[in-house]
Amino acid sequence: MVNKIITAPILPRKRSFYTDLIRDKYLLLMVLPTVIIFLVYNYLPMIWNLIAFENYSIRKGIFGSAWIGLENFEKFFSSPYCGRVIRNTFVISFTDLLLGWPVPIAFALLLSEIKSMRVKRVVQTCSYLPHFISVVVVVGMMHIFFSSTSGVVNKLIVNMGGEAIPFFSTASCFLWLYVFSGIWQNFGWDSIIYFSAISAIDPQIYEAAIVDGAGRWQKMFKITLPSIAPTIFTLLILRIGWLMSVGFEKIILMYNEATYATADVISTYVYRVGLLNADFSYGTAIGLFNSLISLVLIFGANYLSRKLTDTSVF
Amino acid sequence: MKKSLVAVLVTLLCCALILPVGFAEEYGYDTNIIGDGTQELSLMTYQNWDSAAYYDSTDGLLIENVLEKITGVKINWECISSDDFDTVAQTRLAAGMNLADIMRVPTVTGSVTKYANEGLLLNLSDYINEETTPNILKRFENPYIEAISTAPDGNVYALPYAEIGTNDIMINWVDIRQDWLDRLGLSMPTTLEEYHNVLLAFKNEDANGNGDPNDEIPLGYQNNQMFGLYCLKGCFGMTYGTDMWSVDSEGKVHLDLVDPRMKDLYTMLHDWYDEGLLYTEADNSGYNDLLSQNRLGGQTLLALDNVMTNQGLAYDLDNNAKYVYIPLLDNAGYYNGTSVPEEAKQLDKRSNGYWGYFAVTTDCKDPELAVRWMDYVWGSQESEDLRYWGLEGVTYDVVNGEKVFRDSITKSEKGSISEMRALGGWPNFVGYENGDAFLAMFKGAYPEQAEAEFKHYLRDQVPVLMGTDEENEIYTTYYNDLETYIKESTIGFITGTKSLDDWDAYVTTCNDMGLQQILSVRQAWWDRYTQF
Numbered sequence: 001m002v003n004k005i006i007t008a009p010i011l012p013r014k015r016s017f018y019t020d021l022i023r024d025k026y027l028l029l030m031v032l033p034t035v036i037i038f039l040v041y042n043y044l045p046m047i048w049n050l051i052a053f054e055n056y057s058i059r060k061g062i063f064g065s066a067w068i069g070l071e072n073f074e075k076f077f078s079s080p081y082c083g084r085v086i087r088n089t090f091v092i093s094f095t096d097l098l099l100g101w102p103v104p105i106a107f108a109l110l111l112s113e114i115k116s117m118r119v120k121r122v123v124q125t126c127s128y129l130p131h132f133i134s135v136v137v138v139v140g141m142m143h144i145f146f147s148s149t150s151g152v153v154n155k156l157i158v159n160m161g162g163e164a165i166p167f168f169s170t171a172s173c174f175l176w177l178y179v180f181s182g183i184w185q186n187f188g189w190d191s192i193i194y195f196s197a198i199s200a201i202d203p204q205i206y207e208a209a210i211v212d213g214a215g216r217w218q219k220m221f222k223i224t225l226p227s228i229a230p231t232i233f234t235l236l237i238l239r240i241g242w243l244m245s246v247g248f249e250k251i252i253l254m255y256n257e258a259t260y261a262t263a264d265v266i267s268t269y270v271y272r273v274g275l276l277n278a279d280f281s282y283g284t285a286i287g288l289f290n291s292l293i294s295l296v297l298i299f300g301a302n303y304l305s306r307k308l309t310d311t312s313v314f
Numbered sequence: 315m316k317k318s319l320v321a322v323l324v325t326l327l328c329c330a331l332i333l334p335v336g337f338a339e340e341y342g343y344d345t346n347i348i349g350d351g352t353q354e355l356s357l358m359t360y361q362n363w364d365s366a367a368y369y370d371s372t373d374g375l376l377i378e379n380v381l382e383k384i385t386g387v388k389i390n391w392e393c394i395s396s397d398d399f400d401t402v403a404q405t406r407l408a409a410g411m412n413l414a415d416i417m418r419v420p421t422v423t424g425s426v427t428k429y430a431n432e433g434l435l436l437n438l439s440d441y442i443n444e445e446t447t448p449n450i451l452k453r454f455e456n457p458y459i460e461a462i463s464t465a466p467d468g469n470v471y472a473l474p475y476a477e478i479g480t481n482d483i484m485i486n487w488v489d490i491r492q493d494w495l496d497r498l499g500l501s502m503p504t505t506l507e508e509y510h511n512v513l514l515a516f517k518n519e520d521a522n523g524n525g526d527p528n529d530e531i532p533l534g535y536q537n538n539q540m541f542g543l544y545c546l547k548g549c550f551g552m553t554y555g556t557d558m559w560s561v562d563s564e565g566k567v568h569l570d571l572v573d574p575r576m577k578d579l580y581t582m583l584h585d586w587y588d589e590g591l592l593y594t595e596a597d598n599s600g601y602n603d604l605l606s607q608n609r610l611g612g613q614t615l616l617a618l619d620n621v622m623t624n625q626g627l628a629y630d631l632d633n634n635a636k637y638v639y640i641p642l643l644d645n646a647g648y649y650n651g652t653s654v655p656e657e658a659k660q661l662d663k664r665s666n667g668y669w670g671y672f673a674v675t676t677d678c679k680d681p682e683l684a685v686r687w688m689d690y691v692w693g694s695q696e697s698e699d700l701r702y703w704g705l706e707g708v709t710y711d712v713v714n715g716e717k718v719f720r721d722s723i724t725k726s727e728k729g730s731i732s733e734m735r736a737l738g739g740w741p742n743f744v745g746y747e748n749g750d751a752f753l754a755m756f757k758g759a760y761p762e763q764a765e766a767e768f769k770h771y772l773r774d775q776v777p778v779l780m781g782t783d784e785e786n787e788i789y790t791t792y793y794n795d796l797e798t799y800i801k802e803s804t805i806g807f808i809t810g811t812k813s814l815d816d817w818d819a820y821v822t823t824c825n826d827m828g829l830q831q832i833l834s835v836r837q838a839w840w841d842r843y844t845q846f
Contacts, residue, residue, distance in 0.1 A: 058410045059432045080827060081795060143599045149531060150603060166594035169540075171811065257541060257801040258596035258809065277794050278404045278422050 052285035072285035081269060089265040089290075092251075093243040096179050101239065103187045105232060108194035109220055124195070127188025139253040142181055143168065169258040178254065178263075182247065193235065197228040233311040241298040244290050266290045339383075341705050343696070346386030348686050354388045355684055358403065358414035359672075359743040361393040364735035369393050375738025377704060381697065387687050390414075396742070407434060415678040416688065418743065419472055419671040423778065423793065424786030426671050430471040431783060436674040439469040441685040449693025458777075461846035462668060466782040472671035473692050475742070479749030485639060485768045486537070486556050486664035488545065489621050490612040491628075492636040494521040494530075505644040506549045506582075513591040516611040522632065529609050533586075534593040534601050537615040541801045543583055543592070543808060545615050548659070549645040550575040555662035556615060559776040559836060565844070567776060567836045571800055572824050575648075577817050580807040587808050596805050608632045612640070617664055618761050619752075623729055625760075639764055642771060660773040672743060702751035704739050719754055730755040779839040788835050792828025799827055 021028070047062065052072055054065040076082055107127065114120045130138070145151050146167040154164040167173045201224065209219055248267040255263035266286060274283015306312035339345060362369050369378060370391035382388055392414050394402050400420040406413065407420070407429055419425045419435070429435050442450055450473070454460040458478070463470050495502060495512065498519055503509035515521065516532040535542050537556070548554025552570045560568050570576065586592055593601070593610075604610040605627040613624070621637050628635035642659045646652065672692070674684040691697050703710050703717055710719045719730070726733035734740045734755075756762060781789060803820050806812025812820075 057432060058408055058429075058434065075791075079795060080799070080823070147600050147603070148594045149600060149609070150607065164594070166596075168599060169594060169596040169809070256539070256597035257798070258805045258811075260798065260802050261811075272798075273794050275401055275404065276422065277790055278408070278420065278425070278428070279790050280408055 049284060049288050051281050052288045054281055056281040056284075068281075072282050073289065075282060076286050076289065081264065084261070085264050085266045085269045088262060089244060089246060089267075091262075092175060092178060092265060093246050095175060096182060096246070097239060097243065099179055100183045100186070101236060103183050104191035105194055105228075107187055108191040108198060109224060111191070112195065112198045112224070113216065113220070124188065124191075128192065129188070130185045131189035133185065135247070135250045136253060138181060138185055139250060142177060142254075146177070168254065169256065171259045171261045171263070174255065174259045174263045178247075178250065182250075194228055194231065197231040198224055201227045229309065230311045233305050233309050234313060237298065237301045237305055237313050240301040241294060243297055244294040341380060341707075343380065343384045343700075345383050347384060348690060349386035349683060351383075351386045351388075353386065353680070353683055354390055355416060355678075355680075355687055356390040356392055356414040357743065358392040358394070358406075358417035360396040360399055360418065362735055362738075363396070363742055364732050367736040367738070369738070369741075375736075376708070377701060377738035378741070379738070380700065380705065381691065384696075384700075385687055385690055387683065407432075410434060411677075413675040413677040415680075415684050416672060416674055418475070419673050421670045423789050424781045426472045426673065427465050427780050427783065428786055429673070430465060430469075434676055435471045436676055436678065436681050436684075437469050437471060438473070438674065438685060438688075441682060442470060446682065446686055447689040447693070449689045449695075453693050457846045458667070461843050462666070462777065462779060464846075465780045466785075466842070471780075472673035473688060474668035475670050475672060476668040477747050477749075478667035479747050480752045481663050481665055481667035481749075482772070483749050483753065483765060483769060484618055484664040485661065485764055485772070486615055486617045487554065487639050487642075487661060487768070488533075488612060488614050489616050489624075489637045490640050491516075491521070491610075492638045493632070493634045494611060497521060497523055502641065503643065504641055505646065506546075509640065509643055510586070510591075513586070513611065514589065517589070517591055521611065522608050524608070529607075530611055531593050531604055531609055532591045532611040534604060534610050534613045535598070535615065536601070536613045536620060537617075539598050540593070540596040540808060541804050542615040544571060544576070544579070544804060546583070546643075547573075547576060547579055548661070549643050549648070549654075550579050551648050551658075553660045553662050553773060554642050554771075556664060557662040557775040561776055561840055565840065567833055567840050569824075569829065569833065571804065572821050572829065574817075577814060580804070581814055583808045584810055584814070587810065592808070594809075596809070602627065606630060608635065612637070618764060619729075619731060619756075621760065621764075622756070626729070636760075638760060639768065641767075659771050661768060661771040662775055663772050666775050666778055669742070698747055701739055701741055702734075702747045704734060704737060709734065709737065709739065717750075717754065718757075719751075724755060724757070776836065777839060777843045779842055781835065781839070785835045785838060788828070788831050792831055796824065796827045796829060796832060799823065 050062050051065065053067060053069055054062070055068050055071075056062070056065045060066075111120060111123060114123075133141075146153050148154055148164045148166040148169075151167075153167070158164055165173070167177060205223055205227075206219060209223055214222065245267065246265050248265070248271065251263055251265060251268050252271065255268065267290070270283045270286045270290075273279055274286065302312050302314060345351075359369075362375070367375055369375060370393045373379075374382075378389070399418065400422065403417065403420045404422070410432070413434065419429060426435070430437070438450075441447065444451065454463070456478075459474070459476065462474050462476075463472070465471055490502075490512070492502075494516060498515050498521055500512055500515060503512045513532040516530050518527065520527040521530050544558070545555050547570055552573060552575065553560060558569060558571050560570050562568060583592070587594075593604075601610065601613070605624050608628050608631040610628075616624070616637075621639070625635055625637045628637070642654075642661060644653050648654070672688070674681055674688065678684050703719075704723075706712060708720075709723050710717050712718070723730050723733050728736075731740050753762070753765070803812055807814055
């Protein structure tokens with residue numbers, strides 16, 4: 001006869017919110033400053049998004065101004081520049097992402113193959129130095145290098161028998177100037193995180209691969225790349241979240257009437273009509289629309305990434 | 315090493331202590347005429363345009379210090395660089411808190427009435443009377459000043475930072491290298507055709523004499539950059555110069571830039587562009603380099619004092635460098651084969667004569683003090699003389715009853731106006747001035763000659779008044795996009811990225827984008843202006 005031992009299911013002890021609170025009080029205390037900062041600087045200002053739906057008047061404040069519903073949004077979508085600024089924002093950001101995202105990965109992969117620590121360190125330091133130059137200076141340097149009358153690039157073109165190109169006043173050049181200068185400035189810095197991911201890979205895996213006769217390329221593609229894939233995709237998703245906030249300062253510094261056609265983006269347009277023209281409600285409405293697209297994009301990217309690679313941010 | 319460093323520091327410290335503080339009595343002024351030296355006002359404005367002298371520096375600037383002693387009111391400066399000012403001031407005004415007692419109103423059309431209606435600006439009319447503000451009333455005897463200071467509701471909320479006198483004599487036109495003409499044996503062009511030939515010669519020959527015939531840029535830009543080329547519209551039957559707007563003989567306001575005659579101008583400019591006569595950068599990058607490399611044959615829309623500054627830049631490489639204005643060019647074809655009649659030759663003044671407004675905010679604790687300060691500083695002759703002439707014995711002397719600037723000002727290497735600004739003169743805040751000082755500064759130099767040549771051609775710009783709420787609404791809704799479109803299209807027509815076959819579509823688009831609404835506002839302003 002077998003005595004069946006029936007064990008009662010272990011029920012979780014009922015814990016109230018308050019007991020948790022008391023138990024974790026020090027941890028909570030530690031996280032409190034961060035929460036406060038986020039609330040004050042990131043969440044509280046969101047209330048001001050209300051003025052997108054109002055005819056905002058300073059005197060009447062956000063709760064007293066006249067409610068006009070979606071009028072500001074209608075105004076934006078019927079503006080002759082609406083299509084153009086949305087298109088430019090997407091074109092510039094996607095090109096930037098498409099060309100700029102693989103560069104630091106490739107750089108990190110290749111550089112990690114170098115044996116000499118000294119060479120590695122020197123190259124790495126040199127590559128991320130441009131990151132510390134301010135955007136104003138970078139654009140100033142570009143103006144000097146690409147000047148149509150005394151820039152070194154145009155000197156070269158002219159000496160080879162070509163015709164000087166006014167790069168900064170040619171709409172078709174803007175995108176490439178913007179994207180490649182961005183890559184030049186940031187690829188070194190962006191690669192640091194991949195370096196650390198690569199150095200965290202267990203060397204035993206490589207040793208095993210060598211024993212199995214794997215070559216350098218095979219090690220790179222079969223071991224290194226898959227090992228850092230979660231890092232790559234996490235960073236990609238985060239980067240997609242920033243997609244719609246293209247480098248506003250840099251564009252303001254670079255564009256002029258001759259390049260508006262390809263350079264004017266949502267944020268620069270908001271700056272001109274919202275801030276310079278003091279039409280705050282309208283500017284907020286466009287900004288809010290911009291944020292909505294960002295939100296959709298980041299959720300979309302996260303969803304896709306979870307489906308395809310099992311990596312996701314949330 | 316260390317010792318010498320200490321010695322230097324000690325000497326510097328001593329110098330700082332014994333620097334003249336500028337006591338107003340020393341220069342013969344009454345002191346404490348408004349306050350008793352204990353009152354303070356805060357003033358939010360542009361930083362001084364002389365980049366080495368700050369209004370808000372610890373010791374202050376000489377002329378401003380004297381002003382403080384005279385008025386007996388200490389000014390707490392809040393200075394913001396002119397590039398950032400509008401952004402900062404608008405944000406501050408939008409928050410409606412922590413406003414300075416007296417502040418420059420952001421230079422966006424309609425700002426004054428907008429912020430006045432929001433209740434942020436004090437209604438100065440409540441304080442303007444014979445007793446407290448005799449000087450303001452005296453200035454208002456000039457109908458133009460009254461017109462630009464008065465809001466549509468009849469009240470005064472802000473006073474213009476006006477340089478009407480200087481503007482009345484300020485030429486803003488195209489200049490050319492006289493010495494290049496001489497070197498190539500060419501005479502000064504008088505017609506558009508001759509001018510074209512001169513530019514071609516600058517392009518093809520070694521005009522700057524450095525041995526390289528290919529490094530000259532015949533025509534570049536200053537104000538408004540490439541867009542500013544529209545100033546040649548005078549050759550096609552409109553006014554020469556800056557103003558995009560005009561009023562016909564029946565009192566109707568027009569936008570010149572959509573006039574069918576502009577099409578002919580742009581056709582011509584596009585040819586010039588293809589011939590390589592125009593600077594190819596549409597923004598203002600690089601023209602200072604070109605000037606100092608001695609490669610720029612001329613610039614459009616250049617104000618008189620800038621002609622002198624630019625000449626100075628070219629002077630380093632070529633001490634024969636001489637920039638002069640080209641005449642108002644004739645274009646016989648446009649007047650049935652005859653010359654442009656003298657009376658039709660009109661050159662727009664540089665501006666409307668004022669650069670923005672200053673207002674007392676409702677945050678001000680002592681509005682009467684602020685208004686009286688404005689009355690003295692903005693309105694009085696004494697303050698005008700002090701700010702634009704400086705101090706007797708320091709910046710000018712009186713010779714035979716006439717004020718004459720000292721050599722330290724007129725022969726200054728960094729430019730006479732900059733020299734005055736370094737002392738706190740030629741301020742960029744509330745004030746009024748009549749132009750004498752400007753002319754005296756350049757006595758015997760080219761500006762005097764240019765005055766003689768151009769003064770009788772100068773014409774007032776179509777005035778910009780303070781709008782009503784409704785007018786401001788129209789302006790904010792349409793003007794920004796419209797202006798962007800017009801500028802882009804103009805540059806497109808010139809560089810050829812936009813075909814002139816699209817001219818009609820361009821005009822239609824302008825109308826679709828609210829040109830008629832904007833014109834009706836400008837018309838209303840003009841009609842109101844003619845009533846003053």
